[in-house]
Amino acid sequence: MGTVPEDLTRVPDxxxxxxxxxxxxxxxxxxxxxATHGVLRVxxxxxxxxxVRAEPVIGYMHxxxxxxxxxxxxxxxxxxxxxxxxxxxxxxxxxxxMAVERMLELEVPRRAQYLRVILAELNRITNHLMFTGSFxxxxxxxxxxxxxxxxxxxxxxxxxxxxxxxxxxxxxxxxGLKEDVPRGFVELARRGVRQLVAKxxxxxxxxxxxxxxxxxTVGVGRLDPALALDHGVSGPILRACGIPYxxxxxxxxxxxxxxxxDTPLGAQGDSFDRFWVLVQEMKESARIVxxxxxxxxxxxxxxxxxxxxxxxxxxxxxHAENPLGELGYYLVSDGGNKPYRLKIRxxxxxxxxxxxxxxxxxxxxxxxxxxxxxxxxxxxxxR
Amino acid sequence: xGTPPRSLRSSERVDPEEFSRRVAGKLGDAADxxxxxxxTIHVSVPARAVVGAARTLRDDPELDCAYFTFLSAIxxxxxxxxxxxxxxxLTHGNTVVIHIRLPAESPSMASLTAVFxxxxxxxxxxxxxxxxxxxxxxxxxxxxxxxxxxxxxxxRSFKLASRKYKAWPGAKDEEEAAAGGxxx
Numbered sequence: 035m036g037t038v039p040e041d042l043t044r045v046p047d048x049x050x051x052x053x054x055x056x057x058x059x060x061x062x063x064x065x066x067x068x069a070t071h072g073v074l075r076v077x078x079x080x081x082x083x084x085x086v087r088a089e090p091v092i093g094y095m096h097x098x099x100x101x102x103x104x105x106x107x108x109x110x111x112x113x114x115x116x117x118x119x120x121x122x123x124x125x126x127x128x129x130x131x132m133a134v135e136r137m138l139e140l141e142v143p144r145r146a147q148y149l150r151v152i153l154a155e156l157n158r159i160t161n162h163l164m165f166t167g168s169f170x171x172x173x174x175x176x177x178x179x180x181x182x183x184x185x186x187x188x189x190x191x192x193x194x195x196x197x198x199x200x201x202x203x204x205x206x207x208x209x210g211l212k213e214d215v216p217r218g219f220v221e222l223a224r225r226g227v228r229q230l231v232a233k234x235x236x237x238x239x240x241x242x243x244x245x246x247x248x249x250x251t252v253g254v255g256r257l258d259p260a261l262a263l264d265h266g267v268s269g270p271i272l273r274a275c276g277i278p279y280x281x282x283x284x285x286x287x288x289x290x291x292x293x294x295x296d297t298p299l300g301a302q303g304d305s306f307d308r309f310w311v312l313v314q315e316m317k318e319s320a321r322i323v324x325x326x327x328x329x330x331x332x333x334x335x336x337x338x339x340x341x342x343x344x345x346x347x348x349x350x351x352x353h354a355e356n357p358l359g360e361l362g363y364y365l366v367s368d369g370g371n372k373p374y375r376l377k378i379r380x381x382x383x384x385x386x387x388x389x390x391x392x393x394x395x396x397x398x399x400x401x402x403x404x405x406x407x408x409x410x411x412x413x414x415x416x417r
Numbered sequence: 418x419g420t421p422p423r424s425l426r427s428s429e430r431v432d433p434e435e436f437s438r439r440v441a442g443k444l445g446d447a448a449d450x451x452x453x454x455x456x457t458i459h460v461s462v463p464a465r466a467v468v469g470a471a472r473t474l475r476d477d478p479e480l481d482c483a484y485f486t487f488l489s490a491i492x493x494x495x496x497x498x499x500x501x502x503x504x505x506x507l508t509h510g511n512t513v514v515i516h517i518r519l520p521a522e523s524p525s526m527a528s529l530t531a532v533f534x535x536x537x538x539x540x541x542x543x544x545x546x547x548x549x550x551x552x553x554x555x556x557x558x559x560x561x562x563x564x565x566x567x568x569x570x571x572x573r574s575f576k577l578a579s580r581k582y583k584a585w586p587g588a589k590d591e592e593e594a595a596a597g598g599x600x601x
Binding site for chain 2: 284351374375388391
């Protein structure tokens with residue numbers, strides 16, 4: 035009747051994997067995945083539940099802003115730049131105008147500077163509220179996003195009242211603002227930030243006081259400060275590592291040096307600390323808005339700007355603290371009315387470039403907790 | 418944990434002029450020129466000295482430019498390329514821009530990935546957009562563009578597709594109109 039085939043009885047050596055034969059598997063996450071806030075793809079090699087390697091694949095939303103701006107004059111580029119990080123339109127526009135103003139030595143009226151600060155901080159709050167809500171959602175808590183959007187709506191209304199837009203504002207002009215703020219704005223903005231400050235303890239209790247939330251985030255996705263510096267990580271993610279880099283403090287622009295506010299810092303650099311810093315920053319923004327509304331000077335909303343904006347030859351680096359981190363414009367002018375070259379250094383690009391290191395060794399479900407707390411916008415990575 | 422928390426304020430910044438003298442002193446012959454414009458320190462470095470210069474800027478405690486801000490390039494057409502490496506010091510509150518001139522024909526320089534891990538993506542972007550080669554880069558494949566994309570989009574000679582196939586229908590400003598451009 036024959037014998038049992040030899041290869042059926044051979045016992046393979048599985049000593050290194052506890053007797054089980056395992057293989058690495060490549061898991062393709064995205065580009066369409068709810069946790070990626072757009073179209074980010076992550077190629078993940080997993081060994082069981084553990085991530086061995088992770089490689090973010092970007093470029094699905096590359097629109098070539100750096101090329102497009104070379105075809106347009108300094109007033110027209112505002113509307114393009116507004117679309118990079120679509121949650122922080124105002125913040126994207128400000129440093130571009132600052133670069134033009136510094137090269138032309140244009141004076142910006144104090145009222146315009148105050149209004150820029152107010153709008154930028156309101157926009158920072160709407161940005162942070164989006165991530166406050168969505169981070170809970172990604173970890174399975176559906177209530178916080180409802181709360182966050184309730185507060186967000188009031189501030190969004192204030193921004194809409196001023197600019198007419200909800201996302202792509204196109205409101206900052208070299209020399210000042212497109213228009214002055216309408217009647218009722220000061221009251222609406224004040225109501226918005228006061229309601230937010232009153233409700234922040236709810237978010238803190240709902241999420242940061244939650245046992246499940248803590249288990250998902252504390253000690254997860256720890257970012258080493260030296261690695262963060264090495265990759266140019268900025269914003270709440272860098273500050274969660276305990277590094278106090280806030281351009282509003284270090285290299286003050288507009289009138290930020292006239293306001294009292296603190297820079298919240300984390301200690302562990304984990305997902306929990308990143309979220310904690312994000313929430314605390316909204317309180318600081320609210321403080322700035324209140325002070326700026328109190329001290330809002332009278333005057334013009336735009337300075338004396340030549341009808342035709344022609345920049346002298348030269349190069350300038352202008353950076354600002356965007357909600358997600360350091361946004362920098364390196365503007366090169368050849369003496370014309372269009373940028374010869376505009377390098378856009380966006381926070382999300384540098385921040386997500388470190389993700390491969392952070393995901394290595396993590397569990398698969400932790401990937402969501404890590405990516406969710408990296409607070410990135412794909413339009414800001416890809417430009 | 419690396420850098421200890423320390424609250425830096427603008428008042429604690431080292432004056433850019435003073436910092437530029439420090440940079441010039443430390444880099445010595447490696448730098449062709451060091452100057453300050455608009456509060457930013459600009460350093461010109463020959464391509465062969467760039468890795469050493471970046472390492473000195475990062476490692477010297479009096480400079481401490483450990484923050485990798487970005488790397489990019491400018492296309493000066495016939496006059497070659499200008500690569501920009503921007504480093505910041507968070508302890509002294511200054512930004513240093515390193516300028517490296519490369520020839521227009523087959524531009525290449527040493528990769529900075531051995532000094533700054535963050536240079537990896539920036540060099541990949543720079544390579545696909547300008548056609549600059551970074552020798553020693555571990556994985557110099559395209560970052561944004563599809564693998565089979567031809568040409569270098571951020572070179573001045575690369576025409577924007579929408580302008581290539583259909584000229585802009587109207588003059589954008591008075592100057593262009595005066596030069597005979599279409600009025601609408």
